[in-house]
Amino acid sequence: MHDHLPPTPALKPDMSAELWNSAVRVLETNWAGDHMVPSRRLYPHQWSWDAAFIAIGLAYVNPTRAWRDLRSLFEAQWPDGRVPHIVFDPATAEADYFPGPAFWDVPAYGNRAARGSTGIVQPPMHAIAAWEVYRHAAAHGANCAQEARTELEWLYPRLVAQQRYLTTDRNLGRGGLASIVHPWESGLDNSPAWDEAMANVPADLALLSQYRRRDLDVSDAAHRPTDLDYSRYVGLVVSYRAEGYADAGLLDRHAFAVECPAFNSILASAELALAQIAGELGRTAEAATHRHRAAQITAAIIRRLWNEETGTFHALDVHTGKLTPANCVSGLLPLMLPDLPADLVQAIMNEMRSNRFGLPVPSYDRTAPDFDTMRYWRGPVWINVNWLVRRGLLMHGFRDEAEDLRTAMVRLVHRNGHFEYFHPTTGEGLGAPTFSWTAALSLDLLADRSVPAYAKAG
Ligand code: 9WN
Numbered sequence: 001m002h003d004h005l006p007p008t009p010a011l012k013p014d015m016s017a018e019l020w021n022s023a024v025r026v027l028e029t030n031w032a033g034d035h036m037v038p039s040r041r042l043y044p045h046q047w048s049w050d051a052a053f054i055a056i057g058l059a060y061v062n063p064t065r066a067w068r069d070l071r072s073l074f075e076a077q078w079p080d081g082r083v084p085h086i087v088f089d090p091a092t093a094e095a096d097y098f099p100g101p102a103f104w105d106v107p108a109y110g111n112r113a114a115r116g117s118t119g120i121v122q123p124p125m126h127a128i129a130a131w132e133v134y135r136h137a138a139a140h141g142a143n144c145a146q147e148a149r150t151e152l153e154w155l156y157p158r159l160v161a162q163q164r165y166l167t168t169d170r171n172l173g174r175g176g177l178a179s180i181v182h183p184w185e186s187g188l189d190n191s192p193a194w195d196e197a198m199a200n201v202p203a204d205l206a207l208l209s210q211y212r213r214r215d216l217d218v219s220d221a222a223h224r225p226t227d228l229d230y231s232r233y234v235g236l237v238v239s240y241r242a243e244g245y246a247d248a249g250l251l252d253r254h255a256f257a258v259e260c261p262a263f264n265s266i267l268a269s270a271e272l273a274l275a276q277i278a279g280e281l282g283r284t285a286e287a288a289t290h291r292h293r294a295a296q297i298t299a300a301i302i303r304r305l306w307n308e309e310t311g312t313f314h315a316l317d318v319h320t321g322k323l324t325p326a327n328c329v330s331g332l333l334p335l336m337l338p339d340l341p342a343d344l345v346q347a348i349m350n351e352m353r354s355n356r357f358g359l360p361v362p363s364y365d366r367t368a369p370d371f372d373t374m375r376y377w378r379g380p381v382w383i384n385v386n387w388l389v390r391r392g393l394l395m396h397g398f399r400d401e402a403e404d405l406r407t408a409m410v411r412l413v414h415r416n417g418h419f420e421y422f423h424p425t426t427g428e429g430l431g432a433p434t435f436s437w438t439a440a441l442s443l444d445l446l447a448d449r450s451v452p453a454y455a456k457a458g
Helices: 015-030 046-059 063-075 125-139 140-171 192-198 205-210 226-242 261-279 284-305 329-336 342-353 383-395 399-417 435-449
Strands: none
Touching: 015 342, 015 383, 015 399, 015 435, 046 063, 046 125, 046 383, 046 435, 063 125, 063 140, 125 140, 125 261, 140 261, 205 226, 261 284, 261 329, 261 383, 284 329, 329 342, 329 383, 383 399, 383 435, 399 435
C-alpha cells in the first residue's frame, strides 16, 4: 500500500503568490549582511551546500545577494581547494552552535584567521548553483548580466579547485570516486546509509558530557540525531582534527570513509555544470575536459555503487569494500546523471515508484522496520533532495512525474510552512520552521519549469 502524500490538483494562482511572498520573507529574515544562515536559531553560521540551494532561489529576487553568498563561501576556500562545510560568523558566540569554531580548531590559512571554518566538506552543489544563478540573473537587466559575468569568472577557477580536491585528495578508495570522511559531509547526516560503517566508529558518550549539544536547546530531540550518533560525530572530528585535517594516509588512521551515490552524482553533475560555465566563458578545451570527467565519475558510480540484487545504488564502505544494505534516497540520486544507461534509469524509476519510496520521496525506505517518520534523515521528506529527484526526472524525460512532484512540493510547503523537513505521511513541518533552502527552492519551483540543457530528449 502506498501511504505517501496523495497526488494533488493544479496549483491556484493565489497559492503561488502566497508561497512566493512567504519564501521571500524567510530569505529576508535569514540574510546576515554578507551571507544567508540556514535558520536563525538552529544554524547561525553559513553552510556550504545550503548556500548553493539558497543561491538558486535567491537569484530570482536578489541576484546580487545570491552571488554575495557564494562569494562569502568561496572566500573561505582552503588552499587545497576544499570548501568548508561551515563558515563561522565571528559575530556569533561559540555557545550558539555546537560544535563551534573552538572545537574544530582549524588553523589559519591564506588571509583567513584561525578558527574561521570547519575542516570537512559538503556535496559540491555550487557549480550547478553558479550556472543556475547566471542563467536567471540576465532577466534582471544589463547591470545584473554584467555582475553575473564577473562573478562567474571569479568563481570558475575556485569551482575547478573544489573538484580537484574532491576527485584527487578524497579519492581514498582509489576507484575514481570521492569518499566522505564524516556523515556531516554527505549533508544527509544520520541517514541509515551510514549505520553499518558507523558501527565501526568508537562511540564515547563521555565526549557529550564534556561538550553539550546545543541543537537540543532549540529543537525537539525526537527530530534530531541521537546522543549515540552525536558522540560518534564528535569522535570523528577529533580524529580528523588530530592531523590538521590532512588527507594523506587518512584511510589508515580514520574509522569512517564511505563513497556516497548522492555525493558522487552531485560531483559528476558539477563537472557538467562546469562544462557549461567553461563554454560560456569561451574556454572550449576545458569544457571538453569537464564533460570527460563527468563521464568518468558516472562510470565509477555504476562500477562501484550499483547493486544488481536490490536494483538501486548503495553507499560503499571503503574500509570493508562492502555496499551498505540500507535503501536510502541517496541511492536514487544517480538519476541526475544524463549518461546513466536506460536499464539503470528504469530500475531507479521502479524503486522510486514502489511502496518503498513514492513521490515526494522520503529520505529512507518506508517499509524498513526502522523507518522513522520524525527523525531527520531517517524518514522525513526534504525539499532539496526532492528538487534533485525532480532534476533527475527531467533529465530522463519523465516530464509528467516531474510536474507532479513539483506540484506536490509546492503544496506541501504552502500548506505547512518553510520547514526544514516534513513528516512523510501527514506532511507536518519538522525541524527548523523558517528554513532558507526550503524557501529558496520554493521560489525556483514556482519560477522555473525548464529542462536542464544536457537532458535526454523526452
Ligand atoms: C551539521 C544546515 C545543515 C545542512 C545539513 C543538515 C544539518 C548540521 C546539523 O543542517 O546538518 O552540518 O547540525 O545537524 O543535515 O544537510 O546542511 O542546514
